[in-house]
Amino acid sequence: MPDQPKSPEESALPVGEADIANAAALLDAGELVAFPTETVYGLGGDAESADAVARIYAAKGRPANHPVIVHLAPGGDPGYWVERLPSEAQRLIDAFWPGPLTLILKRAAHIPSAVSGGQDSVGLRCPSHPVAQALLAAFSALRDGHGGVAAPSANRFGHVSPTTAQHVREEFGDSIHVLDGGSSEVGIESTILDLSRGFPALLRPGRVTPQDIADVLGEMPRLPDGSDATAPRASGTLKAHYAPRTPLALLPFEALEPMLEARAMDERVALVARVSRAGNWADADGVHFVAAPEDPHAYARELYSLLRALDRADVSRILIEKLPDTIEWIAVNDRLGRAAAAFEAQG
Structure with missing residues (x-):
């Protein structure tokens, strides 16, 4: 198993309760909030609001067919977001959530397709950063326990992802409300594993390795080799991405x-x-x-x-x-x- 980032109990929350409540209220009002996760900083909006998701795409300059990941609070119900939660998904959730693993599953009919770039799947994860967890819990409480935050990395599309609040400010100035939770501990985006087609397939590598996944599922996931024509589109899988401005x-x-x-x-x-x-x-x-x-x-x-x-x-x-x-x-x-x-x- 990979080294897991610290739990909220092991880390003092670096922002106040009032800051968390204010950020949750902004999300509830359809505004965007940048917040830290253990992987990178995310640019968050209400995952069930097509308008909020559209604001994310507009702020980043992101193509509207490129899906975003829905972030859930610890104890949140992934079953609310999906057509069906297979046993393989539950085993991986038990092993790696909270943590840097995103699961791609069939999207529930009541979840707007905007969050999936128009696809019938949806990406879900539960981050381990204490500020992310506090924000997600506060927002979920405003939504009868079912709130989810769509959050790609908080940077202009295709540019280097941010791992500090200052990186986010360099991208967006004062136009985005930012929660400062220090430097991201993992530093690259989550592993993305597709379970929407009846077999496990790695779409984006990350801290959770193929062997970690195989140890839980009893089979090695298919690895990305460019030949998987039926794979759903997923965050961060375009050929050119994560680029600095210097050649x-x-x-x-x-x-x-x-x-x-x-x-x-x-x-x-x-x-x-x-x-x-x-x-x-x-x-x-x-x-x-x-x-x-x-x-x-x-x-x-x-x-x-x-x-x-x-x-x-x-x-x-x-x-x-x-x-x-x-x-x-x-x-x-x-x-x-x-x-x-x-x-x-x-x-």
Whole structure:
């Protein structure tokens, strides 16, 4: 099982009850609220309000057919949102909720299709961050225990996801109400597992790994390989996503070295690589070197803050060493690959 972020009982709530009540009231009135989760900060709106969901799409510049994830309070009823809750889903809920696992299930008829990008499925998860839990519980109480908050990452569509309140403010200024819960502990978005077609299929890797899922279900989920034509659309699965504004290339280190050697004399580039591979490039003139974490969880936690910092680092390009092609690195490789894809067409 993955390391689970701290429970609310283990963490002091960093915002006051009045702040939570005010944010819940804003959601109840159809407004948007950015709030922390253990993965990234979410841009939340009432999941049962087509108007609120439309405001999320408009604020992000997000295509209306790209679904968002519904966040539920601890103890919330996932059965309210779905046509049927299969036993496999319940086993995964028991194992990983609250936590960074999103389940895709058949959407109940009374749930607006806007939250699913027009599809007949819906993504559900219960976050473990204490501020998220407090907000979701307060909002749910205003809705007879059935409130859910639709919340993609709180950033402009396709850009680097936010892991602090300041990242959200950099994206939206003062136009969005933000609850500040500190830095997100996991640092990348939740694992998305599709259970809507009668078998488990991984749509987006995250902290909860395929092996973690297999340990609960007794079978390994299908892994994304580009051949699953019937898979529902899901958050964060477009080819180009999570991108900084500075051009980024992701290549094996031996392919980065010729690029470093061929750069112009006055060009300053960023190099993100493991210390064991960087060699003399770590101290080279014109190279802004960042030592990549050797641990995949640490890399994930630091990734988005790193990309945002490199956007401010006055470099012309970001060169990142491709990581090992192993299951431990699948989530970080996924995010880096999508970030690099945003610039491949420009090459």
